[in-house]
Amino acid sequence: MEEPSESVYERVAKMLLKRYKDQVVAKFHQSTDDYRYQRLLRSCSYARSIQDSANRLCTIYENPAWHSAVLETLDLDLIYTNVDAMSIKSEEEYSDNLVKELLRYFKQDFFKWVNAPDCENCGENDSTSQGSTGPNADEAPYECWVVEQYKCNKCGTITRFPRYNDPIKLLDYRKGRCGEWCNLFTLILKSFGLEARYVQNREDHVWCEYYSQYLKRWVHVDSCEQSFDEPHIYSKNWNKKMSYCIAFSNDTVVDVSKRYILQNQLPRDQISEDDLQFLCRLITQKLRSGLDDDTIFKLANRDELERLEWLPNRVQDAPTPTDRTVGRQSGSTAWKSQRGEDGK
Numbered sequence: 001m002e003e004p005s006e007s008v009y010e011r012v013a014k015m016l017l018k019r020y021k022d023q024v025v026a027k028f029h030q031s032t033d034d035y036r037y038q039r040l041l042r043s044c045s046y047a048r049s050i051q052d053s054a055n056r057l058c059t060i061y062e063n064p065a066w067h068s069a070v071l072e073t074l075d076l077d078l079i080y081t082n083v084d085a086m087s088i089k090s091e092e093e094y095s096d097n098l099v100k101e102l103l104r105y106f107k108q109d110f111f112k113w114v115n116a117p118d119c120e121n122c123g124e125n126d127s128t129s130q131g132s133t134g135p136n137a138d139e140a141p142y143e144c145w146v147v148e149q150y151k152c153n154k155c156g157t158i159t160r161f162p163r164y165n166d167p168i169k170l171l172d173y174r175k176g177r178c179g180e181w182c183n184l185f186t187l188i189l190k191s192f193g194l195e196a197r198y199v200q201n202r203e204d205h206v207w208c209e210y211y212s213q214y215l216k217r218w219v220h221v222d223s224c225e226q227s228f229d230e231p232h233i234y235s236k237n238w239n240k241k242m243s244y245c246i247a248f249s250n251d252t253v254v255d256v257s258k259r260y261i262l263q264n265q266l267p268r269d270q271i272s273e274d275d276l277q278f279l280c281r282l283i284t285q286k287l288r289s290g291l292d293d294d295t296i297f298k299l300a301n302r303d304e305l306e307r308l309e310w311l312p313n314r315v316q317d318a319p320t321p322t323d324r325t326v327g328r329q330s331g332s333t334a335w336k337s338q339r340g341e342d343g344k
Contacts, residue, residue: 046270057248070191092214112175115332121157142169182206185223197249224330238341253283258310
């Protein structure tokens with residue numbers, strides 16, 4: 001039996017889709033305004049900060065040897081046993097459950113939050129800050145730029161707390177604050193073959209996003225809080241005041257502030273809105289320059305769907321859920337209060 005011939009409507013639809021794809025790809029390949037880009041970097045310190053972050057965060061996690069080290073270190077039997085015990089509605093939801101289990105495992109079984117380090121002599125956790133110093137010869141190779149020092153109130157020993165930025169060092173060190181948590185957790189997500197972004201808030205917090213094939217969108221993920229798809233927690237639960245939230249991945253730099261700043265908006269006066277969008281587009285274009293046209297088209301469509309999420313009539317001003325603690329969970333009471341993240 002012969003297959004039914006393609007209708008005129010299907011042919012027209014394919015023709016229009018091809019034309020649209022050609023337009024999208026052609027626009028992507030348009031030459032960049034490098035003069036404007038260089039002028040912006042010279043004149044705007046925040047633009048330079050975004051570019052510096054992109055230089056590191058868009059490339060550092062693309063390391064197969066590190067991915068192998070992560071998978072060799074984590075308890076995969078426990079992780080996958082717990083994931084397999086979760087109910088799923090479709091195969092695509094399996095990855096969401098994997099991310100939820102990785103959040104649980106990372107916070108409860110693997111990594112440790114540090115307000116102040118335990119005394120290296122007597123083991124007590126009762127100390128007074130003695131300020132910070134530079135790294136020593138053992139600490140410096142692991143992207144350690146500052147070392148906090150604490151004096152034990154019991155025995156007087158000075159304990160060093162190096163703030164490592166090398167994610168593979170953190171795989172062994174296993175302690176820190178939000179910077180260390182997000183740094184290593186981003187690498188963990190990438191090691192499991194998941195699409196992940198590192199989100200940098202200008203007011204000194206960082207978290208991740210993960211692209212869910214099940215939900216067909218980017219999902220907020222915060223390992224410090226064991227939080228999945230709760231983008232409102234910062235401005236609503238913590239009552240945190242924020243200005244900019246920028247996401248970085250191997251193929252994208254994008255301003256995601258509208259996803260997270262639902263109230264307590266601080267002035268956005270570090271860079272003009274037009275310049276910020278220009279900078280993000282240009283860096284993204286450079287990151288995608290080696291991709292094939294089909295992938296470029298796919299990513300462009302996904303970008304457009306993300307922008308549609310942020311239209312005024314689409315942004316969800318979700319209420320604070322009753323089962324989520326008001327204020328930040330991680331960190332000491334004094335530290336959270338000092339940062340304005342205690343929900344007050």
